[in-house]
Structures are given as structure tokens and as C-alpha cells.
Amino acid sequence: MERMARTSTIPFGPQHSSFLExxxxxxxxxxxxxVGVDLSLGYNHRGMEYALERDWKNNxxxxxRVCGICSFHHSTTYCQAMEAxxxxxxxxxxxxxxxxxxxxxxxxxHTLTLGHIAESLGYENLFMHFFRxxxxxxxxxxxxxxxxxxxCMNWLGGVRRDIGPDLARQVEVKLExxxxxxxxxxxxxRKDSTWRKRTxxxxxxxxxxxxxxxxxxxxxxxxxxxxxxxxxxxxxxxLQGISFKPIWREEGDNWARCMVRMDETLQSVDLVHQCLxxxxxxxxxxxxxxxxxxxxxxRNEAPRGELMYWVKAKGAxxxxxVKIRTPAFMNLPPLTEMLxxxxxxxxxxxxxxxxxxxxxxxx
Amino acid sequence: MDPKVVDVKADLxxxxxxxxxxxxxxxxxxxxxxxxxxxxxxxxxxIGDGLHQFRYQVRADQELDTISDLFKGALNMERENIDLFxxxxxxxxxxxxxxxxxxxxxxxxxxxxxxNEGGKDx
Numbered sequence: 099m100e101r102m103a104r105t106s107t108i109p110f111g112p113q114h115s116s117f118l119e120x121x122x123x124x125x126x127x128x129x130x131x132x133v134g135v136d137l138s139l140g141y142n143h144r145g146m147e148y149a150l151e152r153d154w155k156n157n158x159x160x161x162x163r164v165c166g167i168c169s170f171h172h173s174t175t176y177c178q179a180m181e182a183x184x185x186x187x188x189x190x191x192x193x194x195x196x197x198x199x200x201x202x203x204x205x206x207x208h209t210l211t212l213g214h215i216a217e218s219l220g221y222e223n224l225f226m227h228f229f230r231x232x233x234x235x236x237x238x239x240x241x242x243x244x245x246x247x248x249x250c251m252n253w254l255g256g257v258r259r260d261i262g263p264d265l266a267r268q269v270e271v272k273l274e275x276x277x278x279x280x281x282x283x284x285x286x287x288r289k290d291s292t293w294r295k296r297t298x299x300x301x302x303x304x305x306x307x308x309x310x311x312x313x314x315x316x317x318x319x320x321x322x323x324x325x326x327x328x329x330x331x332x333x334x335x336x337l338q339g340i341s342f343k344p345i346w347r348e349e350g351d352n353w354a355r356c357m358v359r360m361d362e363t364l365q366s367v368d369l370v371h372q373c374l375x376x377x378x379x380x381x382x383x384x385x386x387x388x389x390x391x392x393x394x395x396x397r398n399e400a401p402r403g404e405l406m407y408w409v410k411a412k413g414a415x416x417x418x419x420v421k422i423r424t425p426a427f428m429n430l431p432p433l434t435e436m437l438x439x440x441x442x443x444x445x446x447x448x449x450x451x452x453x454x455x456x457x458x459x460x461x
Numbered sequence: 462m463d464p465k466v467v468d469v470k471a472d473l474x475x476x477x478x479x480x481x482x483x484x485x486x487x488x489x490x491x492x493x494x495x496x497x498x499x500x501x502x503x504x505x506x507x508i509g510d511g512l513h514q515f516r517y518q519v520r521a522d523q524e525l526d527t528i529s530d531l532f533k534g535a536l537n538m539e540r541e542n543i544d545l546f547x548x549x550x551x552x553x554x555x556x557x558x559x560x561x562x563x564x565x566x567x568x569x570x571x572x573x574x575x576x577n578e579g580g581k582d583x
Contacts, residue, residue, distance in 0.1 A: 139537075139557055139558065140556075140557055140558040140559065140560070143558040143559065145568065147545075147569065148568060148569060309484065309486065310532065310533045310534070311532075311533045311534045312486055312487050312488075312532055312533075312534030312535075313534070325486070325507075330510060395505075395514075397488075404488070406488060406489055406505075408489070408491050408503070408505075410493060418493070419491075419493050419494075419569075421489065421491045423488065423489040427537065428534055431533070431534065431536070431537055460558060
């Protein structure tokens with residue numbers, strides 16, 4: 099007589115050692131295999147969209163508080179939406195400084211995620227390597243902006259801090275020093291047998307599933323969808339004279355998501371180099387007087403994917419509506435597909451591989 | 462103001478079919494309270510390389526068809542709109558961001574003239 103599989107329900111979070119933000123998964127298991135997943139969110143809802151209606155000027159700083167890892171992406175996207183409303187066009191210099199900071203923040207975010215995945219795999223040593231290199235980039239953004247997490251550099255029509263010739267040279271030197279270290283880590287992620295065995299063919303999201311769930315960013319690009327906002331629109335890098343091609347893979351598994359992030363980290367170093375070489379003379383910010391009125395929409399490629407702001411201003415200090423659509427909000431629901439059929443010990447790795455950010459998701 | 466009742470889902474399907482074989486991706490569903498008992502509902506798509514938005518005016522109490530059968534990613538957007546704007550979508554439950562029964566109802570709705578319900582604290 100065939101033995102029936104023992105079924106059980108196991109909670110993952112909202113407090114879990116492998117993922118500290120409050121995400122709750124109800125996992126239905128048959129023996130060690132996951133056969134069903136329920137996802138609950140909302141433990142960290144702070145009413146950010148309501149808070150952002152109060153004062154359009156304070157929002158340049160408040161937006162950064164939505165998330166500490168992609169803070170500059172939030173404030174830049176808000177700035178772009180407000181610039182669309184007011185018609186204020188930042189100088190090329192300001193746009194390139196923004197791009198430099200966006201790419202540096204992408205490096206800090208991707209190295210954090212890759213370190214986090216290494217830790218979930220039990221690779222403590224590699225986790226420390228990733229965080230050691232990340233720290234160098236944290237010091238670099240601190241050098242430029244005066245802050246490590248919330249840069250407070252953005253303002254309507256430009257930026258509040260310059261990257262002068264001396265600082266640009268320091269950034270160049272640091273990037274040249276860091277590139278071989280990042281390439282060494284990329285070699286580990288690409289070739290290490292333990293890493294590959296734990297990640298290849300695990301947590302697969304097919305291209306069709308990624309399209310159905312409207313996945314974005316590295317999650318979509320690892321499943322064969324080369325969506326990248328940096329290719330087009332008001333955030334398109336070609337407009338600034340930067341050569342850029344999105345990185346994407348077809349496997350759709352944990353390894354592909356890691357590789358997309360790792361290769362994007364190296365690509366960001368190149369993009370910062372390009373921007374530094376292109377920095378023209380020009381004003382840092384342009385002035386705007388009065389109160390904005392109208393509707394504005396903007397997108398940016400945050401480290402986790404497409405970030406969208408939609409703003410309606412009513413000609414007063416307050417705003418009528420601010421809508422934020424974060425990438426993590428789109429990438430978490432497909433977890434239900436990725437986890438179905440996996441082994442229980444792989445759950446933390448798969449969850450971390452989508453780079454979930456509950457601050458962004460719940461807002 | 463009583464907006465013309467439109468079948469949002471049918472119209473969206475129609476609009477997307479017009480795009481032919483270009484792949485379409487739902488970016489967001491954005492509700493906007495007009496403070497007169499109606500909401501503007503903006504469905505934003507990327508179709509091919511282009512951005513498209515389809516805007517509808519609906520009554521705040523109107524029950525809409527879910528589009529989560531067309532785009533699974535729409536489900537949480539609709540659940541969010543149920544929680545924050547008190548909207549209704551057929552067969553979709555709220556409780557994504559705000560736990561039902563906590564006394565906070567539709568916190569992003571604006572008070573309509575002559576109506577005290579809704580508002581920031583329910």
C-alpha cells in the first residue's frame with residue numbers, strides 16, 4: 099500500500115530569521131515539498147501616499163523615506179513627475195549627477211541583495227565579502243552627498259550638490275579600485291558549484307508567468323523579458339548620451355536573478371564612468387516660483403524594477419493625489435508561482451531572490 | 462454628478478485588442494477621488510514600447526469587473542483600491558493593506574459635500 103504524503107501548514111514570517119521585514123507566507127507542504135502558498139502583506143503600511151499630499155516641497159525629502167535602499171530613485175521619480183507638471187527642465191549636468199547617484203545606489207542595493215542571498219544559502223563568508231565591498235560604495239555616496247542612506251540631493255529642477263573635478267577624480271579612482279573586486283565576486287556567483295547547485299532550476303518563473311503577473315526589474319529580466327525603463331521615456335539614458343543595453347537572461351530561476359543583478363552591478367560601474375566623462379558645465383538647479391497645477395507621471399528603473407509616480411497638483415501647497423507604484427509591489431505576488439513545487443529549505447533563498455522590500459510594497 | 466455607467470473591463474479589452482500582437486503590460490491602476498461621489502480610474506499600460514492610459518469615470522459605489530483574469534498582477538492593485546478607496550471589484554476581497562474591521566475605511570477618499578462618511582479616519 100502506497101504511503102500517503104504527510105501534509106502540513108507552516109508560516110514563514112512575519113518575523114523570520116532569513117528575512118527581517120514583515121512578510122507573511124502560509125506554506126502548504128506535502129512532506130518537504132511546497133504545494134500551496136498564501137501571501138499576506140500590510141504589516142508595514144504607513145500611509146505614505148496620504149502623507150505626500152500634504153506639502154509638495156517637503157516631498158523631495160519625504161519620498162526618500164518610502165524606502166532606505168532605493169531612496170534616491172524615489173525622490174528622482176517624484177522630481178521628474180513634478181518637473182513634468184511645472185515644465186522645469188533640469189540642466190544636463192544635474193541630470194547626469196542624478197544618473198550617477200541612481201547607478202551608485204543600484205550598486206549598493208544589488209550588492210546588499212546578493213549578500214543577503216549568500217547568507218540565505220549559508221554562505222557567511224561570501225555574505226561578508228559582498229557587504230565589505232558594499233560598504234566602500236556607501237562611503238562613496240556619503241562622500242558625494244554627505245549622507246549614506248537618504249541623500250537629500252534632489253530638488254525641483256536639479257540637484258543640491260555638485261560633483262566637481264576633484265570629487266569626480268576621487269569617484270573614478272574608487273571605481274577603478276572596486277571593479278576587480280566586483281569581478282571576483284561575479285566569478286563566484288557565476289561559477290561556484292555550491293551556489294549553482296542551490297540556485298539553478300530553483301524558483302523558476304517562466305516568461306509567460308512573468309508577463310501575467312506584470313513582473314518588473316531583474317525578476318522580469320531573468321525570465322526573458324528585457325523591460326528596462328532606462329531604455330526609454332523621460333528616464334531614457336540615450337537622451338543623456340549614455341550607451342546602455344539591458345541585461346537579461348532566459349532561465350527564470352534563482353541563478354538567473356542573481357546573475358542579472360551581478361552583471362548590472364558591473365554595468366552600473368561602467369555607466370557611472372560614462373556619466374563622469376560626459377559631465378558638462380551648467381547650473382545645478384533651475385528656479386520655480388508659484389504652486390504647481392496639473393497632472394504628472396514619471397517612471398524610473400529602481401534596483402528592483404520599474405518605479406512609478408503619478409501626481410496631481412492643484413495650484414496650492416498641498417497636492418490632490420500622489421500614487422506610487424513600487425516594483426516590489428509587482429514582484430512579490432509571483433512568489434506564489436516560484437515557490438510552488440520547491441523544497442522547503444529553498445523557500446528563504448527564493449523569497450530573497452526577488453529582493454522583496456516591504457517598506458516599498460506597503461508604503 | 463452621475464457619470465455614464467461604462468463597462469470598464471469590456472472597454473479595456475477592446476482597447477487592448479486594437480493594439481494587435483504587441484505585448485501589453487499593466488503598469489498601474491490609479492484611482493482619483495473627484496469629491497463628488499465619483500472616481501476617475503486610470504489604467505496605465507505599456508503596449509509595445511509605448512505608454513497608454515485609459516481613463517474612466519465611475520461612481521464610487523459602482524461594482525466593477527476585475528481584470529485579474531486578464532492580468533494576474535491586477536489583483537493586488539484592485540485589493541489596494543478596495544482598502545484605500547472603498548471601491549468594489551466582483552469577487553475580489555480587500556484586506557491587503559488594511560485589516561477589515563479596524564474602523565479605518567477608505568482613508569484616501571475625500572469627504573463629499575454633504576457627506577461625512579469616508580475621509581481620512583473613516
